[in-house]
Amino acid sequence: xxxxxxSMYEEIEQNRLKxxxxxxxxxxxxxxxxxxxxxxxxxxxxxxDIRRFHKGDLPxxxxxxxxxEYDDGRVETYYSLGWIFRYxxxxxxxxxxxxxxxxxxxxxxxxxxxxxxxxxxxxxxxxKVPSNTNKRDKVNGVLFFxxxxxxxxxxxxxxxxxxxxxxxxxxxxDEYDKDVRKSDxxxxxxxxxxxxxxEYKSKSTSVEEKTVFLYDxxxxxxxxxYQDVRYATTMEKEDDxxxxxxxxxxxxxxxxxxxxxxxxxxxxxTNNLVNFEYNIxxxxxxxxxxxxxxxxxxxxxxxxxxxxYTSPIDKTIESVHYKNGKAYIVAYEEVRFNxxxxxxxxxxxxxxxxxxxxxxxxxxxxxxxxxKGDTIYIINYDGQEATESIKLYINxxxxxxxxxxxxxxxxxxxxxxxxxxxxQERTHFTDIYYYNLETLxxxxxxxxxxxxxx
Numbered sequence: 001x002x003x004x005x006x007s008m009y010e011e012i013e014q015n016r017l018k019x020x021x022x023x024x025x026x027x028x029x030x031x032x033x034x035x036x037x038x039x040x041x042x043x044x045x046x047x048x049d050i051r052r053f054h055k056g057d058l059p060x061x062x063x064x065x066x067x068x069e070y071d072d073g074r075v076e077t078y079y080s081l082g083w084i085f086r087y088x089x090x091x092x093x094x095x096x097x098x099x100x101x102x103x104x105x106x107x108x109x110x111x112x113x114x115x116x117x118x119x120x121x122x123x124x125x126x127x128k129v130p131s132n133t134n135k136r137d138k139v140n141g142v143l144f145f146x147x148x149x150x151x152x153x154x155x156x157x158x159x160x161x162x163x164x165x166x167x168x169x170x171x172x173x174d175e176y177d178k179d180v181r182k183s184d185x186x187x188x189x190x191x192x193x194x195x196x197x198x199e200y201k202s203k204s205t206s207v208e209e210k211t212v213f214l215y216d217x218x219x220x221x222x223x224x225x226y227q228d229v230r231y232a233t234t235m236e237k238e239d240d241x242x243x244x245x246x247x248x249x250x251x252x253x254x255x256x257x258x259x260x261x262x263x264x265x266x267x268x269x270t271n272n273l274v275n276f277e278y279n280i281x282x283x284x285x286x287x288x289x290x291x292x293x294x295x296x297x298x299x300x301x302x303x304x305x306x307x308x309y310t311s312p313i314d315k316t317i318e319s320v321h322y323k324n325g326k327a328y329i330v331a332y333e334e335v336r337f338n339x340x341x342x343x344x345x346x347x348x349x350x351x352x353x354x355x356x357x358x359x360x361x362x363x364x365x366x367x368x369x370x371x372k373g374d375t376i377y378i379i380n381y382d383g384q385e386a387t388e389s390i391k392l393y394i395n396x397x398x399x400x401x402x403x404x405x406x407x408x409x410x411x412x413x414x415x416x417x418x419x420x421x422x423x424q425e426r427t428h429f430t431d432i433y434y435y436n437l438e439t440l441x442x443x444x445x446x447x448x449x450x451x452x453x454x
Contacts, residue, residue, distance in 0.1 A: 042081065049080060053098045059085055068105065072268050073218035075105050089218040091267045120213070120222045127157045143167065145217060147192050154217030160199040160209075168196035168212050171228040171255070187229060190250055193218050194265050196229050212254075216268045224263070224270045228255040232283035253281050262290065273304060284320055289327070291317045301329060301347070311349030321363035323381065328352075330363050342370065344381070353383050359396050362409065367440060369409055369418075371396055376407055376418060378440065387440045390433060393422040404428060404453050411437065419451075427452045 049059050059080035068075045073090030079101060086105070087096045093107045130139045135146060141163035145153040158165035170185045187196045194216055201209040214224040230253050233245045246252045251264040251273065261276035274281065280293035290302040298312035301320050315331035322328070329345040335357060342361035344353035353368075355361060361370040367386050368379050376390040394406040404424040410417045416435040421428050429450055434443040 053085055120225055121159055123159050123222055124157050125220055129155050145195055153192055156197060156215060160201050164200040164203040166198050168198040168229055170231040190265060219268050223268055226254040226256055233285045247283050287320050289320050310347045313345055313349050315343050328363055330361055371407060392420055
């Protein structure tokens with residue numbers, strides 16, 4: 001009896017132990033499945049975030065983020081579940097990465113420079129950026145900067161007033177400016193990083209103050225301050241509209257202390273190329289030279305490659321042309337309304353040619369062209385006629401500010417083309433002369449060619 005009861009107890013105990021083992025095994029399996037599901041979910045989120053990273057999106061789950069500022073830009077870090085998205089907007093490194101959360105910032109100690117100009121005002125960095133779904137230029141006193149693909153490059157909040165700030169417009173200089181249409185045209189961004197911003201105090205009042213700042217969108221810093229800036233070049237497009245440009249991608253004409261000079265910007269710093277001591281600074285696109293009017297009202301030409309200035313002259317410089325490696329300066333003096341005397345100076349400031357009361361003396365490689373009265377002359381640099389003169393049908397004195405000009409000159413491949421319209425009607429007849437550009441021999445003449453001026 002006892003033995004039988006003992007066997008029963010043993011069997012019950014064994015069954016209990018089996019149930020315990022099964023329960024533990026089930027729990028282990030459940031834990032394993034849960035862990036596997038967590039791991040698969042984690043890997044799924046990771047793979048999804050990798051896809052989002054390459055699409056330019058932020059992590060699906062962003063736990064926190066921070067921005068570290070540098071003199072040459074900034075680095076933005078977004079923390080997720082064990083990994084980070086990091087974006088480098090710096091001069092020394094401009095890239096992006098997805099990396100483990102413990103990874104450090106690349107090039108963290110590179111390009112350490114002196115601080116920014118302490119005289120520049122501090123900008124507000126932690127302002128609330130308003131919604132701008134329509135991608136307007138300004139919303140609630142905050143400027144928005146977009147590239148050509150409508151990608152947001154940065155924002156800026158007005159600092160000298162609540163809302164009176166704007167992207168700077170090119171300044172008009174005076175009557176010597178080669179193309180006044182450059183004025184009142186918005187300045188473009190430099191390298192999609194730097195932007196000119198005009199700030200106002202007491203705008204549209206008698207005590208209005210205007211300041212132009214150069215702003216680094218990457219570093220979120222003001223890096224220079226000017227009275228004004230302006231475009232250097234103007235070019236015609238095929239549709240007869242205008243395109244405007246700086247001297248190159250980084251150089252610009254600016255004004256400080258009531259005088260003009262030339263600066264360039266690189267790595268969030270400006271460098272002065274032409275001192276701020278000129279009443280006028282013009283840039284010649286063809287020769288890449290600067291035409292300057294100094295404080296003594298003398299005109300000079302500056303070559304930025306050789307850093308050499310020509311001798312000053314007291315005639316207004318209109319253009320510069322190179323012949324056999326030497327610079328020749330076309331200048332004039334105003335005689336009466338719409339009447340000028342033209343001069344040709346060499347780079348030592350010596351007058352080598354003078355033409356009284358002529359129209360628009362233009363220098364080319366081996367000859368010069370001008371008109372006087374009712375005649376066009378093509379001359380050598382020594383002043384001798386290089387070919388027969390051409391008679392005009394429209395007198396120069398009668399053609400001021402008219403749609404149809406008395407003559408036009410054009411270089412087409414290796415041919416010099418001169419056209420002389422016969423009247424000032426929009427649709428008119430003209431004679432056209434074709435010359436070999438090298439020898440100035442007359443190739444052919446076409447008479448009574450019908451054309452329309454636009």
